[in-house]
Amino acid sequence: MNFLALLFRNRLAAMGAVVLSLILALVLITPLLPLVDPDVIDTGNRFKRPFTEGALLGTDHLGRDLLSRLLWGTRLSLAVGFAAAVIAAVIGSAVGIVAGYFGGRVDNVIMRVIDMLMAFPYILLALAIVAALGPGLINALIAVAAVNIPFFARNIRGIAVGLAGREFIDAARLAGMGHMRIMLTELLPNVLPVIIIAMSTTVGWMILETAGLSFLGLGSQPPQADLGSMLGEARAALITAPHTSIVPGVMIFLIVMSINLLGDGVRDALDPRLKSGALSRPMARTKVDRKGPIPAGSDALMDIRELETQFHVKKRVYKAVGGVTLSVRPGECLGVIGESGSGKSVTALSVMGLVASPPGVVTGGAVRLNGEDLLDMPFEKLRQARGDKVAYIFQDPLSTLHPLYKVGDQLVEAIRSHHNVSNREARKKALSLLKDVRIPNAESRLDNYPHEMSGGMRQRVSIAMSLANDPEVIIADEPTTALDVTVQAQILALLDDLRRSRGLAIIFITHDFGVVAQLCDRVAVMYAGRIVEEGPTQEVLDAPAHPYTKRLIACVPELGQGRRELAAIPGLPPVVDNLPEGCAFAPRCDKARDECRMGDVALRGGAPRAGAPRAVRCLFPEEEIA
Amino acid sequence: MGSYILKRLVSAIPVLLGITVIVFLIMAMIPGDPATAILGSYATPDNVEKLNRDLGLDKPLVARYFIWLGNMVTGDFGRSFSLNRPVLDEIVERFQATLVLAGTAWVLCAVLGILAGVVSAARQYGFADKAITFTVLVGISIPSFFLGMMMILLFAVNLRWLPVSGMYAIYGGGDLPDLLRHLIMPALALAAVATGVVARLSRSAMLEVLRQDYIRTARAKGVRESRVIMGHALRAAMVSIIPVLGIQAGFVLSGSVFIEIVFQWPGVGRMLVDAILKRDILLVQGGVVFVAACYVLFNIAVDVAQSLLDPRIKT
Ligand code: SF4
Numbered sequence: 001m002n003f004l005a006l007l008f009r010n011r012l013a014a015m016g017a018v019v020l021s022l023i024l025a026l027v028l029i030t031p032l033l034p035l036v037d038p039d040v041i042d043t044g045n046r047f048k049r050p051f052t053e054g055a056l057l058g059t060d061h062l063g064r065d066l067l068s069r070l071l072w073g074t075r076l077s078l079a080v081g082f083a084a085a086v087i088a089a090v091i092g093s094a095v096g097i098v099a100g101y102f103g104g105r106v107d108n109v110i111m112r113v114i115d116m117l118m119a120f121p122y123i124l125l126a127l128a129i130v131a132a133l134g135p136g137l138i139n140a141l142i143a144v145a146a147v148n149i150p151f152f153a154r155n156i157r158g159i160a161v162g163l164a165g166r167e168f169i170d171a172a173r174l175a176g177m178g179h180m181r182i183m184l185t186e187l188l189p190n191v192l193p194v195i196i197i198a199m200s201t202t203v204g205w206m207i208l209e210t211a212g213l214s215f216l217g218l219g220s221q222p223p224q225a226d227l228g229s230m231l232g233e234a235r236a237a238l239i240t241a242p243h244t245s246i247v248p249g250v251m252i253f254l255i256v257m258s259i260n261l262l263g264d265g266v267r268d269a270l271d272p273r274l275k276s277g278a279l280s281r282p283m284a285r286t287k288v289d290r291k292g293p294i295p296a297g298s299d300a301l302m303d304i305r306e307l308e309t310q311f312h313v314k315k316r317v318y319k320a321v322g323g324v325t326l327s328v329r330p331g332e333c334l335g336v337i338g339e340s341g342s343g344k345s346v347t348a349l350s351v352m353g354l355v356a357s358p359p360g361v362v363t364g365g366a367v368r369l370n371g372e373d374l375l376d377m378p379f380e381k382l383r384q385a386r387g388d389k390v391a392y393i394f395q396d397p398l399s400t401l402h403p404l405y406k407v408g409d410q411l412v413e414a415i416r417s418h419h420n421v422s423n424r425e426a427r428k429k430a431l432s433l434l435k436d437v438r439i440p441n442a443e444s445r446l447d448n449y450p451h452e453m454s455g456g457m458r459q460r461v462s463i464a465m466s467l468a469n470d471p472e473v474i475i476a477d478e479p480t481t482a483l484d485v486t487v488q489a490q491i492l493a494l495l496d497d498l499r500r501s502r503g504l505a506i507i508f509i510t511h512d513f514g515v516v517a518q519l520c521d522r523v524a525v526m527y528a529g530r531i532v533e534e535g536p537t538q539e540v541l542d543a544p545a546h547p548y549t550k551r552l553i554a555c556v557p558e559l560g561q562g563r564r565e566l567a568a569i570p571g572l573p574p575v576v577d578n579l580p581e582g583c584a585f586a587p588r589c590d591k592a593r594d595e596c597r598m599g600d601v602a603l604r605g606g607a608p609r610a611g612a613p614r615a616v617r618c619l620f621p622e623e624e625i626a
Numbered sequence: 627m628g629s630y631i632l633k634r635l636v637s638a639i640p641v642l643l644g645i646t647v648i649v650f651l652i653m654a655m656i657p658g659d660p661a662t663a664i665l666g667s668y669a670t671p672d673n674v675e676k677l678n679r680d681l682g683l684d685k686p687l688v689a690r691y692f693i694w695l696g697n698m699v700t701g702d703f704g705r706s707f708s709l710n711r712p713v714l715d716e717i718v719e720r721f722q723a724t725l726v727l728a729g730t731a732w733v734l735c736a737v738l739g740i741l742a743g744v745v746s747a748a749r750q751y752g753f754a755d756k757a758i759t760f761t762v763l764v765g766i767s768i769p770s771f772f773l774g775m776m777m778i779l780l781f782a783v784n785l786r787w788l789p790v791s792g793m794y795a796i797y798g799g800g801d802l803p804d805l806l807r808h809l810i811m812p813a814l815a816l817a818a819v820a821t822g823v824v825a826r827l828s829r830s831a832m833l834e835v836l837r838q839d840y841i842r843t844a845r846a847k848g849v850r851e852s853r854v855i856m857g858h859a860l861r862a863a864m865v866s867i868i869p870v871l872g873i874q875a876g877f878v879l880s881g882s883v884f885i886e887i888v889f890q891w892p893g894v895g896r897m898l899v900d901a902i903l904k905r906d907i908l909l910v911q912g913g914v915v916f917v918a919a920c921y922v923l924f925n926i927a928v929d930v931a932q933s934l935l936d937p938r939i940k941t
Contacts, residue, residue, distance in 0.1 A: 012763075116644030119922050123880035123895075124914045125648075131902045131910040132655045208769055212884055215771055216899050231772060235888070238775055239783050249772035257767035281750055281836035284851045354842055379851075387848035394846075399839040404861050404936060414847045449937045465847065 013265020019258040023251075027075045035068040039223045047241040060230075060244045061237050069225055070247055076226040077214075078255070080141050081207030087145035088206070089199045092152025097183050097191065099153070100160025101169075111157070117150045126209065130218045137210075137226070140219035144209045148202060155198050159191050200266060204259035211252055227252050282356035285382065286349075288375045290364050297368040300327035301505050302351070302390070302473050308364035309343075309350045319579065320346040322529040323365065328473065328505040333496075335508045335520030335537065337552070343529035344509045348475045352386050369473070388418040391466035395478040397458035401450040407461045408446030414468040433464040437494060456487035463491070467498065477509045492518050513553055517541060525549045528584035531603060535614030545616040545623045547589050583618070591620050630933060634926045645918045646698070650691050653911055673707070703912035708904040713912040717894060721916065723793055724893035726805070728875075728882045730813040735820035735878065736871050740860075742821070743828020743867075747836065748855050758825065766822035770881045774815035774888040781811060791890040812889040816881050820874040827870050831863040838862070865936050872928035876921055 042063035050058040050066075057066040099110040117125065129143035163169065164187070172182045213219040214228030222229070227248045234244035286309075295305045309321040321343045328334045338344045349355045351367050352374065367374045369389060374382060394400040402410060411430035412423060419426075427446070434442035437460040450458055459479060466474050476495065480488040496519055499506050508520055516523050516537060524534040525546065533546040544550040580586060582597040589596070596619055605615035685693070697704070703713035746758045782790040793808050794800050835841065836859050844858045845851075883895030890896075894913055901909040933939045 112640075112644070116641055116648060119641050119645060119925075120648075120914075120918050121876040121879040121921055123883050124898075124918055125652075127883070127898050127902060128649055128652045128910065128914045129655075131898075131907060132652050134905075135902065211769065212771065215769075215884065216887060218899070218902060231775075235775060238778065242779055245772075245775055249769070249775065252772060253768050256769070257763070260763065260767050281747060281833045282842070284845060284854070349842075352846065354846055356837070356842075383848050383850065385848070386846055392843075392846040394839065394843060396839075400843045402840040402844065402858055402862070403938060404865070405858075413844075413849060417848045417850065451938055462843075468847075 010265040010268060012261050013268075016258040016261025016265065019254060020262060023074065023255060023258070024078070026071060027078055030071045030075050033071070035071065036065040038064060038069040038072045038225070040064060047237065047244070050243050050247075057247050058241075058243050060234065061241070066244065066247050069230060070227075070251060073225045073227045073230050073248060074251055074255070076137075076220065076224070077207055077211055077228065077252075080137060080210045080219075080226065081144075081203060084141050084145040084148070084206040084210060085199050085203040087141075088148035088202070089152050089195055091145070092149040093156045093188075093191065093195050095149065095153040096156030096158075097160045097187050100157040100162075101164050101179070101183050101187060103161065103164060107157070107161075110153070114150045114153050117147075118154075120147075122147045122209070123212075126213065127218075130213065135218040135221065137214070137220040137224070140210055140213040143213065144206050147209075148206060151202065152195070152198055156191050156195060159194055160187055163187055163190055197266065197270070200259075201263045204256050204263065207259075208252070208256055280358050282358070282360075285353040285379055286355040286357040286360050286362055288353075288362045290362065290375070292364050294366050294373070297366065297371055297373075298327060299371075301330050301370065302507070303327045303368040304347070304351065304365070305368070306365040307347060307350055307362070307367060309346050309355055309360060309362050311359040312361055313359045319529055320360075321350065322579075324526070324529075324531055325365075326507070326524055326531070328507060330472070330505050331499065331503045332522070333499055333506040333508055333520045335510060335516035335523040336526060337510055337513060337516055337523060338526035339511060342526040344526045345477050346529075347526070348392075348477050348507060348509050351475060352390055352392070353382060354392070384418065387414055387466075387471070388469040389471055390473045390475065391469070391471040393459075393462050393466045393474060393476040393479040396482045397462040398450060398455070398482075401458060401462060403450055406447050406449055407453070408448075411446075411461070411465055411468060414465050418469050429468070430464075433467055434461070436467065436498075437461075437464045439464070455483055456491070459483060459487075459491055460494070463494065463498075467502075470502070471504070473505045473507065475507045475509070478511070479508075480515065481510070481512075488515075495519065513541070513555075525552065528579060530584070530617065531615075532585065532617045533615065534603075539614060543623045545614065545621040546585075546618050547591055547622060548585050550622050593620070595619055627930075627934075631926075631930055634929055638922055638926055641922055642919055643695075645922070646695055646915055647691070649911060649915050649918075650694060653907065654687060656907070698912075698915065703916075704908040706901070706906055706909040708901065708906040708909065713909050714916075716897065716909065717913050717916050720892060720894040720897045720913075721920070723891060724879075724882055724886070724895060724917075726793075727809065727812055727816065727885065727891055727893055728878050730809055731816035731820070731882070731885075732871075732875050732878045734813055734817040735824050735874055738817070739821040739824025740828045740867060742825040744832055744855065744860060746825065746829040747832035750833065755829075758829075762822040762825050765818045766826075768818065769884075770815050770819055771884040771888050773818055774812065774885055777811045777815055778888070791888075793892055808889075812885045812891055815888070816878060816885045819881065820878050823877075824867070824870060824874060828863065828867055831866045832859055834866075835859045835862045861935075865932070868928060868932050868935065872925050875924055875928075879917065879921060 042059070045059050045063040046061055048059040048063075050056065052058065057070060060066055060069065095110060095114075099107045125147045126140075126143040129146055130139055133139040133142065169182060169186055172186050177185075210219060211226065211228030211231070214226050215232040217229070217232055220226045220229045222233070225233070230248040231245060231252070234241075234248065238245050297303050297305065304324060304326045307321055307324045308319070311318040311320055324343070324347050326334065326336070326347070336344045336347065346355055346360070350360075350362055353362075355362070362375060365375075369385065374385065377385070401407065405413075408427065408430055411433060412426040415421065415426040415429055416423070421429075430446060431442055434445060439445055439457060439460050445453070445457070445461075450461070453461070459482075463479070466476075479495075480491050483491065492515060495506065495508075498504060506519075508516070510516060520537050522535065523537045523540050524531050525540075525548065526532065527548050533540065533544065533549045535545075540549060541553060544553055580597065582595075582599060583589070583592070583601045586592040586596045601617050601619055603615050603617045701714060703717070705711070706713050706716055709716055742758045742762070746755045749755045778790055781788045788811055789795065789808050791808075793805065795804050795808075832855075836855075840862075841854060841859055844854050849858070882891075882893060883899065885891065886893040886896040887899060894917060898910055898913050901907075901913065
């Protein structure tokens with residue numbers, strides 16, 4: 001039911017369904033309609049134009065009524081096409097099920113043969129079969145069915161292989177069922193839906209293929225006519241009497257088109273990725289749609305103020321970032337910590353408009369770099385700032401570096417996107433960058449592809465890439481999460497070095513307090529899209545004020561010991577499209593009282609600025625803060 | 627790379643043999659006395675007896691297969707009775723014409739299809755995307771032979787821009803411009819469906835790729851958007867587009883049979899249909915094996931192109 005609703009929400013698919021059912025209905029009642037015999041020859045009335053007396057669609061080269069021939073021909077074409085589809089589906093599926101069920105040698109041999117059949121352009125096989133059997137409609141039907149068998153066999157076999165290994169098949173075998181019975185009663189019902197879908201997507205093809213063979217004169221033989229042979233016969237008079245060609249041609253077009261529309265609709269309705277709207281591609285920049293007033297800035301290098309970023313998926317709104325304020329000064333390292341889903345990465349990506357959009361929308365706040373608002377900057381200016389003033393280091397460089405470009409080329413590109421230098425110069429710079437991040441044999445590494453390097457080396461490459469244009473701010477989004485402990489320590493030491501030697505400001509996103517302790521001057525703790533505590537790293541570590549922070553720290557047995565999941569905190573973070581009223585942490589907090597759930601809990605302790613005292617968002621904090 | 631090509635060529639041998647076995651078995655289905663069936667209306671008792679001897683039709687099936695295969699390997703595809711010339715000569719001559727037509731159509735479908743798909747994806751849900759999606763839907767629903775006929779009506783008969791049919795003008799033709807004028811319509815009609823398929827696939831491949839993390843990285847680096855789309859994204863999307871281009875070559879080759887009939891193009895497809903109608907079985911058999919073998923080799927070239935594009939493929 002749900003499936004049908006989805007299908008018919010797709011207007012085009014519905015249109016296809018309507019046209020197809022109209023044609024089917026017409027064809028079914030054809031014998032009852034008051035039509036002239038389609039094969040009665042009346043040479044005195046040849047090539048009558050459409051809409052003339054007694055011949056609604058005109059007559060053909062032998063004076064036969066085109067309307068009558070069209071309907072009877074459509075009937076024949078559809079019948080033959082469907083018959084071919086059923087035959088191909090039955091034989092193909094049987095072959096596929098046998099191959100998948102028995103596996104091993106049987107499977108191997110069958111699939112070899114299938115591969116060889118598929119090595120033919122389909123028409124050659126069909127022509128060979130018709131050549132052997134002789135022209136004729138039944139032989140054309142056999143040929144079309146035969147060339148489509150491999151398609152079904154291969155698809156069904158793929159699914160049958162997966163099913164054959166499942167427990168219920170073993171159980172059936174243990175119960176003493178024979179092979180034949182297992183295939184028919186256990187496997188077949190499970191693959192039937194796939195067979196039907198495969199049929200619905202190929203029946204249009206088969207109608208077209210049989211029509212094609214008839215068009216060539218190899219299918220239906222006169223006087224019997226299907227749509228293809230009508231078109232084939234009309235071709236001789238194409239120039240003098242085009243309507244005799246157009247009538248059957250348009251009918252084939254309508255049939256194939258409506259089947260295609262319907263098939264697309266079925267596919268879309270079945271593909272869960274399309275349902276969630278996830279298949280849309282992100283635009284070059286996150287959509288900005290700020291509702292409220294734009295907050296004033298500060299003198300910080302990078303200043304994020306009351307930033308709100310949401311995901312709009314259909315009618316649901318996920319508030320990923322709900323009013324976050326952060327800032328960094330040159331040479332400073334700010335840690336942003338939280339569980340996955342806390343909004344820390346979305347905050348980081350919002351800065352340079354890199355949140356996937358759709359579905360992401362920045363709905364409020366401001367992001368300023370040296371006092372300039374990045375959110376309403378013209379795109380070309382923003383592009384020039386990306387990588388040049390603000391650079392990113394992402395998690396897992398295997399997926400964040402382009403898999404098909406050499407790392408040297410990727411570095412060169414980063415440089416040449418912002419500096420008008422020759423390829424040679426850029427390459428020299430790339431080499432020195434690789435040396436800066438202490439990659440051994442840097443020279444030869446330039447010509448490596450990402451998949452040829454180790455995880456640690458790849459991460460060094462992406463750090464080198466972020467440094468390519470001497471940015472003012474680096475935003476590092478979990479850059480060490482995918483690495484093992486020793487490599488992680490090396491990378492952190494490297495970042496710390498670079499920050500001190502180059503005066504970089506770093507915003508370091510992580511879920512690991514150990515990493516924060518090693519690297520960051522200040523830390524902001526995020527929960528459910530908001531900052532719940534902020535302060536100098538050491539102070540927060542020594543005396544956490546928010547119950548959530550306290551638990552986070554308690555989860556780290558020994559600081560700096562690599563990746564740590566925050567699973568030790570009971571309960572799950574809230575889903576951000578359905579935030580509880582009041583404190584978002586209340587469901588997991590053992591200090592929660594009724595007041596906590598009443599109204600919004602404010603961030604107390606003064607406006608958070610670099611070097612400023614601490615702030616906490618809790619009514620009953622663990623520590624009273626000044 | 628050289629060893630990879632060699633490896634792929636060697637792996638094609640069983641497929642090529644399989645093709646000959648399949649064609650041979652299909653032809654063995656011919657009911658009745660094979661020699662008479664093969665010779666059809668050209669059969670005289672002399673001919674029948676000679677053919678029986680030539681093909682060893684009195685021998686068992688397996689022996690007959692190896693005789694046939696051995697002859698083909700040495701370039702002897704037999705003699706066409708309807709044309710009274712060696713089958714291979716006729717095929718090679720006709721296949722050149724088919725290559726011109728199908729090759730052009732294939733290049734067209736690749737270039738136009740990928741371009742349309744890229745624009746469609748980059749402008750997802752925009753006007754260009756909707757216009758392309760609609761055109762593609764119409765394009766893949768019109769049978770190529772009907773499209774060809776309608777093109778003749780419009781461009782050759784009504785507008786008189788292009789010649790109705792054939793490969794060269796009968797009088798005074800024969801040069802390249804003449805060929806191109808004759809080629810435009812059949813190549814476009816032949817390319818239509820494949821272009822639609824390639825455009826659809828390219829669109830979804832691009833959408834898939836544009837969502838990948840490395841595209842975000844490219845944008846974070848400040849790479850120009852045109853380069854993000856035409857460089858980073860298209861390069862990665864090509865990995866899934868190229869195999870489809872290989873498959874479409876088969877469909878273009880298949881479609882050329884119809885287009886050659888509609889446009890009187892002197893290619894191998896028209897030859898096959900004529901041969902079937904005249905029951906010239908040796909010509910059909912040779913033509914099918916020859917074209918299928920070329921297609922297998924072409925697909926090896928596609929695989930090699932794929933391995934050049936994607937360094938992650940082990941060569
Ligand atoms: S406000 Fe209440 S529920 Fe929230 S963290 Fe503080 S004590 Fe716990």
